[in-house]
Amino acid sequence: MISTFACGEFQETDRTTVGAIPTGPAFAGGEACARCHRTETDLWSVSHHDLAMAEATAATVLGDFDDTTFTYARTTSTFFERDGGFFVRTDGPDGELRDYPIAYTFGAELLQQYLIEFPGGRLQALSICWDTRPAAEGGQRWFHLYPDEEIDHTDPLHWTGPQQN
Ligand code: HEC
Known part of the structure; x- marks a missing residue:
């Protein structure tokens, strides 16, 4: 799941980096975003939104x-x-x-x-x-x-x- 996630415009510009297009909807989990969005993840994890x-x-x-x-x-x-x-x-x-x-x-x-x-x-x-x-x-x-x-x-x-x- 993590390796198949493709994110918005990033998918358009660099498909080889994000890998295969997902075959169906699935819960990716916050960790899937952290490796590229470190700052956002740190801010998010101390907010209440990570408990949503x-x-x-x-x-x-x-x-x-x-x-x-x-x-x-x-x-x-x-x-x-x-x-x-x-x-x-x-x-x-x-x-x-x-x-x-x-x-x-x-x-x-x-x-x-x-x-x-x-x-x-x-x-x-x-x-x-x-x-x-x-x-x-x-x-x-x-x-x-x-x-x-x-x-x-x-x-x-x-x-x-x-x-x-
Ligand atoms: C492989 C790296 C990578 C991963 C993994 C990734 N993203 Fe991204 N994301 C990007 C890049 C690069 C951009 C900027 C694209 C652009 O501006 O063209 C972006 C842009 C975004 C934006 C738009 C931000 C804006 O200001 O418009 C959102 C929202 C976002 N990502 C959410 C997520 C979420 C949620 C996840 C996990 C489920 C995730 N991303 C996983 C690389 C990644």
Whole structure:
């Protein structure tokens, strides 16, 4: 992935340096940019922007995945860890409960969302988020983005639908 990344105009001017054109979209990761953009990488890594999206690991996941449950619209979702990965058992596109591995974290301050991979290269954002504020400020809890509605799998706003892609 790193060697196949081609960057904007650079690709036009020097294809031999950047190598083959990528065969499909893939997450390159910040390291892929650092060897040519050292200054930008140093500035970026101390900003909050480097926390915008990350692979879900023990280092990046802030939510409580210790078999925690959250009930919304008559569905109880469970957040848990298995084999070193992070999972949510929640309602899928047909409303049935399923276990979904968390692929990426999305954001880090005030709230953190979780992205789940679906066929066709889709990433869907779970509507249940983790409030990352300290407990004293009302945080450290799961909450739903549409607390006053009852969004189920038939709703266009359901987390598996195009609106949450
Ligand atoms: C092999 C070296 C190389 C790598 C790797 C590389 N870039 Fe670049 N990038 C360049 C060069 C050279 C330019 C300037 C091109 C120009 O001005 O014609 C550039 C320009 C850019 C620009 C435009 C900056 C502007 O002022 O318009 C952005 C944005 C950018 N790169 C982002 C990235 C990102 C994000 C990555 C990693 C995913 C990356 N680059 C990886 C060499 C690289």
